[in-house]
Amino acid sequence: MHSGNCFIVNDLLGHRNTWGPGIIYARRVMDFGDDGHILLSPTLAEDLRSLSDEYRDIIKPVHDVVLKHGMTMLLYSAYGDGFGNKNHPQKGASMRSKYGEEVLRLQKTTLYPSIDLELSVIDPKKMIVRHKRTYEVVNKSNEPIKNVLHGIAMDVDIPDFNDLNIKVYDEKDRECKITSINVDKPDCKEFTTEFSEPITKEDTGKKYTLEYEVQEPERYFENAFLIDCQKFNMSFRYPTGNGIKRPQLMEINQESEKSTPSDIKPKISNENSHEVIKWEISDITKGKTYRIDW
Known part of the structure; x- marks a missing residue:
């Protein structure tokens, strides 16, 4: 999940489609997930966590992941009773001591x-x-x-x-x-x-x-x-x-x-x-x- 601009456009085949930095980034975030994961970008996660303690309890930092072009991002996961996946995703994990x-x-x-x-x-x-x-x-x-x-x-x-x-x-x-x-x-x-x-x-x-x-x-x-x-x-x-x-x-x-x-x-x-x-x-x-x- 991510918040950002999205647009309805016509693709090369003339079909209506969704495009924009918001949905592109959201797809990259969810690509790291396994079954049941609800993953969030740091921007969206911090915005939600700042709203209430309830959000802080269910949206938690996981670990760094490697994005396109070698950039890293702190991944967040939302989980609780009956939703999400508490196990950390392993795809794209960036684990290196500094x-x-x-x-x-x-x-x-x-x-x-x-x-x-x-x-x-x-x-x-x-x-x-x-x-x-x-x-x-x-x-x-x-x-x-x-x-x-x-x-x-x-x-x-x-x-x-x-x-x-x-x-x-x-x-x-x-x-x-x-x-x-x-x-x-x-x-x-x-x-x-x-x-x-x-x-x-x-x-x-x-x-x-x-x-x-x-x-x-x-x-x-x-x-x-x-x-x-x-x-x-x-x-x-x-x-x-x-x-x-x-x-x-x-x-x-x-x-x-x-x-x-x-x-x-x-x-x-x-x-x-x-x-x-x-x-x-x-x-x-x-x-x-x-x-x-x-």
Whole structure:
């Protein structure tokens, strides 16, 4: 499905026919589908999703596809009880990691004065953890930063990208729209979001937050720093009395993968039936990795 101009014309055989950019694009979109799929272009999907939460619940991003002339497009699918096809179409899927090239770009253009990471155990039986990462962003280049690439690696298989309950928003709580899903493997997701306003070299106080929920059956979390960070605040919130041990901060040697206990002392507090452990780490250089087990 797509919205665009369509015209009634006479074809070469003199028959009345429909032609125009709207129907041509709609046909290209539906060519990617299998039985039962209701597929939408990003233009139509975002217009409908902006109208109501009901549309947001049934129209969901799938992954990038390759169009004519090598262009890529984020495909959307509409499905729910009794309609559509929840399984992702595989025709024309464009699955290529951009993380390596993105890291090189970040190292040249971006500085993180602060990163706040909050991990919250929201279901101790299934060990579902809510991840909330807030990045303060400084642009040290002359070109505006318009979007950001995110990567999520998991210890469990989650075939559907949308089951992670992903939210991305800026410092003013404005949604950062997903513009690309270039990796959608069961254990790894990679996607791009767009800022409401580009971040320029003169801007200060610019932030974005990524939230998602995932099972952590191995009960650990690692954070590898690929660019320099001036201040890293990490917290772990968990319900007491559920067999969850108090986590310890470890430093990981990326070459040998050997872990050693960190000398950084946490701050410990209690909130109702939960314990909260907080660590504050300053002046982290790229290449550092920290880990907690619980």
